Amino acid sequence: MTSFIVAVSALVILSLIFGAILGFAAIRFKVEGNPLVEQIDALLPQTQCGQCSYPGCSPYAEAIAKGEEGINKCPPGGESTIQAIADLLGVEPEPLDAEHGTEKESAMVAVIREDECIGCTKCIQACPVDAILGAAKQMHTVIESECTGCDLCLEPCPVDCIDMVPIDGGLPAWHWDKPIQIIATDAGNTDALNEGKAA
Amino acid sequence: MNTSFNLFDFVGGVHPAENKTQSTQSSISSAGIPEKLVLPLTQHIGAQSKPLVNVGDTVLKGQLIAAAQGFISANLHAPTSGKITAIEDRAIAHQSGLSDLCIEITTDKQDKWIEHSGIANYQDIDASQLISLIQEAGVTGMGGAGFPTHVKVSAKPDAIKTLIINAAECEPYITADDMLMQERANDVISGIQILAHILKPESVLIGIEDNKPKAAEALNLALKESPENTLIEVIVIPTKYPSGGEKQLIQILTGKEVPSGGLPSSLGIVCHNLGTAYAINSAITKGEPLISRITTMTGNACAAPQNYEVLIGTPVKHLLEVSNTDIKNTSRLVMGGPMMGFTIDQIETPIIKASNCIIAATKQELPDPAMEQACIRCGMCTEACPAQLLPQQLYWFSKSSNLEQAESHNIADCIECGACSYVCPSNIPLVQYYRFAKGEIKQATADKLKSDRAKVRFETRLARQEREAAEKVAKRQARAEAAAKKQAQKKAAPAQEASDSKAPPAADIELLQKKFDATKAGVTKTKEKLAILLADENADPEKIELLKGALTKAQTKMKDAAKVMAEAKKAEKASAFTSSDKGDPNTPERLKNKLDLAQSRLETANKRLEEAKAENSDKIEAFETAVTKQLERVNDAKLALETAIKTSATNNVPASVDLETLKQKVLAAQTRVDKANERLNMAKEQNLETVGALQTGLDKQTSKLVDAKAALEQASTEEAK
Amino acid sequence: MKLPNISSPHTTRPFSTSNVMLNVLMALIPGIIALTYFFGPGHLIQVLIASTVALASEAAVMKLRKRPILFYLKDYSALLTAILLAISLPPYAPYWVTIIASAFAIIVGKHLYGGLGQNPFNPAMIGFALVLVSFPVPMTTSWSAPAELLPAAFSSGISFSDAMTYIFSSRETIDSITSATPLDAYKHQVALATESEIYQNPLFKGTDHSSFIVLAWEWVSIGFLLGGLYLLWKRIFTWHIPVSLLASLALCSLIFGWDADSFVPTSLHLFAGATMLGAFFIATDPVSASTTPLGKLIYGAGIGTFIYVIRTWGAYPDAVAFAVLLMNFAAPFIDQYTQPRTYGHNKPKRGLAAKK
Secondary structure, three states: OHHHHHHHHHHHHHHHHHHHHHHHHHHHOOOOOOOHHHHHHHHOOOOOOOOOOOOOHHHHHHHHHHOOOOOOOOOOOHHHHHHHHHHHHOOOOOOOOHHHOOOOOOOEEEEEOHHHOOOOOHHHHHOOOOOEEOOOOOOOEEOOOOOOOOOOOOOOOOOOOEEEEEOOOOHHHOOOOOOOOOOOOOHHHHHHHHOOOOO | OOOOOOOOOOOOOEOOOOOOHHHHOOOOEEOOOOOEEEEEOOOOOOOOOEEOOOOOOEEOEOOEEEEOOOOOOOOEEOOOOEEEEEEEEEEOOOOOOOEEEEEEEEEOOOOOEOOOOOOOOHHHOOHHHHHHHHHHOOOEOOOOOOOEHHHHHOOOOOOOOEEEEEOOOOOOOOOHHHHHHHHOHHHHHHHHHHHHHHHOOOEEEEEEEOOOHHHHHHHHHHHHHOOOOOOEEEEEEOOOEOOOOHHHHHHHHHOOOOOOOOOHHHHOEEEEEHHHHHHHHHHHHOOOOOOEEEEEEEOOOEOOOEEEEEEOOOEHHHHHHHOOEOHHHOOEEEEOOOOOOEEOOOOOOEOOOOOOEEEEEOOOOOOOOOOOOOOOOOOHHHHHOOOOOOHHHHHHHHHOOOHHHHHHOOHHHOOOOOHHHHHOOOOOOHHHHHHHHHHHHHHHHHHHHHHHHHHHHHHHHHHHHHHHHHHHHHHHHHHHHHHHHHHHHHOOHHHHHHHHOOOOOHHHHHHHHHHHHHHHHHHHHHHHHHHHHHHOOOOOHHHHHHHHHHHHHHHHHHHHHHHHHHHHHHHHHHHHHHOOOOOOOOOHHHHHHHHHHHHHHHHHHHHHHHHHHHHOOOOHHHHHHHHHHHHHHHHHHHHHHHHHHHHHHHHOOOOOOOHHHHHHHHHHHHHHHHHHHHHHHHHHHHOOOOHHHHHHHHHHHHHHHHHHHHHHHHHHHHHHO | OOOOOOOOOOOOOOOOHHHHHHHHHHHHHHHHHHHHHHHOOHHHHHHHHHHHHHHHHHHHHHHHOOOOHHHHHOOOHHHHHHHHHHHHOOOOOOHHHHHHHHHHHHHOOOHHHOOOOOOOOOHHHHHHHHHHHHOHHHHHOOOEOOHHHOOHHHOOOOOHHHHHHHHHOOOHHHHHOEOOOHHHHHHHHOOOOOHHHHOOOHHHHOOOOOOOOOOOHHHHHHHHHHHHHHHHHOOOOOOHHHHHHHHHHHHHHHHHOOOOOOOOOHHHHHHOOOHHHHHHHHOOOOOOOOOOHHHHHHHHHHHHHHHHHHHHHOOOOOOHHHHHHHHHHHHHHHHHHOOOOOOOOOOOOOOHHHHO
16 A cells, blocks of 8 residues: 555656746746747748739748748749748648749749830839839830849839840859768669679 | 978878879970960959950060959969950850950060069068059969969958968879979068068978978078078978868868858968969069969870969960860860860960969770769768768768758868768769859858848838728828718718728728739630640640640639729729819719720730731731720710710700810910920931821820911900800 | 870779778677687578678668669678677577677668668668667577586587577477576676675586676677777777777776675676677777767767667667667767867867857
């Protein structure tokens, strides 16, 4: 009997001690506010293109934080953004929702064919980051360094004079590719590997 | 000799086979003058130099052909006399194999020097003048990096305590500095003395590896022969790779570590390559700019491996020919040493100021890289790393693109010496992984900066729009109140109500507009995607269904947004209408304008439709709908105009048609026509493309003038009545 | 001909993974010779069975993973695992024990985690621990006595055919050759007798009391020690793990068990049982051990301490396998908190700071 009482009281005392530690930790290390929205927003690419059907990246971040929206609606962010948000929230990453667009191969910027521009300012009003310089009846031009490639300006242009062009950084932007570790997955390649040569 | 000098050591390092004896058997010979010289404009770290010559110019040897742009940049001089035949993109000595802007000189073999003279007693010249002479001579670091030397010697007074001359040449195969010391030790020492005169350090240490006994001897002999020097010491260090790395050499000679991300000058130390000292001597004492360098040509495919004095800009092809290299037997061409050099795949690549070695290797000498196997975590890379990093961890992070962790494990401190890849038993190309990760980190940082800026611009724009909307609201309110007060003087309650039920805050409408635009964009995108899928025969029917459903959803969203917006606008207009000061929009004049506008719009829509039909583009449908819409509008306008004319006719326009205003209108119209005419004539003279548009403009103005004149006549006849 | 565009460095040391494994295999030879000399051909047969099963399992898994089989077998890692396992097992364990241990070690202990370089636990020890816990009786009753203590019928040692019989078929007469190991014996007798009394047993000092420390096992340990020193000289691994393991084991024994009348003496801890094998061949397995220099010291010390604790107060006489497995759990955590200082930095970034 005594051993039973001893065992039970030992367990009770242990659980009280650990419960107290947990409670203390919950109060002492409490995180104020909901930093989640800012954290999610920091992961989004800030092109403010609206392809997710929200007027900007912050509203989309809010919607994700509230749980109203899936995390796979951002084409400019692509797979890496989906993965990053999934890691942050501790959920499963989903493939990009095709409804909202597809991930582009390389970053693009808008370029206005200035000969054809009629100075209507419709594209200036459409640009979410004010990257188009111009005024009514004056020439419009895209500030290349500020353009995020969201292509919201293509639609409103009445003379269709805007092109999306891939960015080429040239020599300063070049860097090594990741080495490809060649592992034969087809039986056909085994001969080369057996001789130790790169396939 | 360093009998009493206390040497330190750095952690790690490897001992690859030296392969230096092949190229030290003969003395330095000249590589001669090739047919053409190709001079890249960026042979240094810093801004690209700007060409000062044009195609077709004749240049003399040593003439300045490109000027430095900014402080961190370097001048470029013609290595021999000849004619400038091209300034265009050419393959350059860079591991990417990309091209960059180069000046090509076709040599005339005359080798005619430009007027130049050296300074006999540089000790009498003050340091800043010497520095500008070095800058003018275009001297850059000759050890491999190519940092503009004048920047490195521009230190604050008393800032440098130790000047270190890097004569270690730790990489296998390279013997350029070795032969330079053996044959031209006096010039080298003179150059070092010039440096010492500029920087005024407390001690000057020449660090040389113990595999170069002859060179050390030559240096000591030269030192003995110049007795005024007491500062310079030749310190022999044990041969280990990479003891020639700046940070490692400083650690060996002084025991100090350069702080991460910092410069040796923060420790009061500055390090120059031996070849740079030689170039400084040529620049100051002989007045010769940097136009040639000693390059080792070696490798088993090379029949006569030795060091050559090569003119900057000499294509590697020329050097291969001079040294009798069997290009067919060369399986790999490396510029630099085997540990840190990069491969060249085009033999027209030019030698630049920092090219210290060319290795033409056969397949047995530098075999193809073996298959990368799994990492067994043996830790040999960690033992070899001279920067005390954990290459193994960096490998895991780089491989999985975990850039954050790679950065926090100090991948930026990796000097890419290759010691880790050298020892790896699994043949993992570690350095390439780190280079990849570093490139990705740089890209990601740039992207983050850009996206932060985009966010700031977006938020500023939102703030601006809200501010403008608020201002509009405030203005509207002010006007409404003023009008309401006026009305209140005439009527009592109803006006008050009207101004109370002001427009819904304009900000709402802005928001609704944005939402509408976003939905519209979504609809167009989905439409395009659906069109593509429908055109594709192999498309997945499920996907098509999905997209169709998405399209209907998007369209409903758009319609709803449009509805809400329209209502909001209507409400705003309704409340604004009472205090509108634009006057009655239904006057015949205004309706006539509307009709004209609608008609011109119809014309443009028709034109676009024709174009689209000609091109057979997929927008035909859209344009057809546009045309139909415009047609409707034209008809509506016509109708409205006719009814208005009828009503106004019956109402007997009481407008007190002011004869004066009409006359003024005619005058204004006349001036406009004249101006348009002028512009048109000018355009015709210049044969501009805008002639057509101007003609239409002129016609419009002329018709308006005719109308104005007609109205004036009518009014005057009526008055007369 | 097309010149390639490859990243530097363009030359490597001619020393590959298979070289590493072969060196380790060679270093095992002195110890194996000692084992065979004193305990009969049992270990050799176990090596044969284990190697065959290991290579076969590796080939089978590689086939399933659609990789080239010969390429992966040639790095000798499976062979090394099998041999380490075989010499840890008792020499006359039944064949099915060896087969299960070996197959489990390769398939579950190595390949299910991703293959070479990816396993968090030492595969040989995983196999050993599995069979030790699952089949305690064969594992504890298959140790043979040293040659000179065998009954008269085995005066010229255990013959090959006898060994085959014990391992593959009838185990009825196996009691004539089995005995407890010295560690086992000392541990169980120390409660009732003093050191000098225990040492009367010829198991410890031999029939003529001529052995320095312990009969037969001292030579086996010296054999493995020599092999380990050879590997240190060849710089296959660094000194940190073996030195810290042996030092901590000796220290624990001296601090807690200095009284040889109540505890197993230090000399026995170091030279009997699998201590030397564990210190130089098992704990130094690079894939599952800690990688930072300070981390290796902590890792080795932890193993040494665990060995002592489990041997003295645990149920098992020999504890190298469990000690190694327990520290394998801790190795990643140790790594994270023992990052070395990089050149040019003042302090190392450790623990959560490293995650930044």
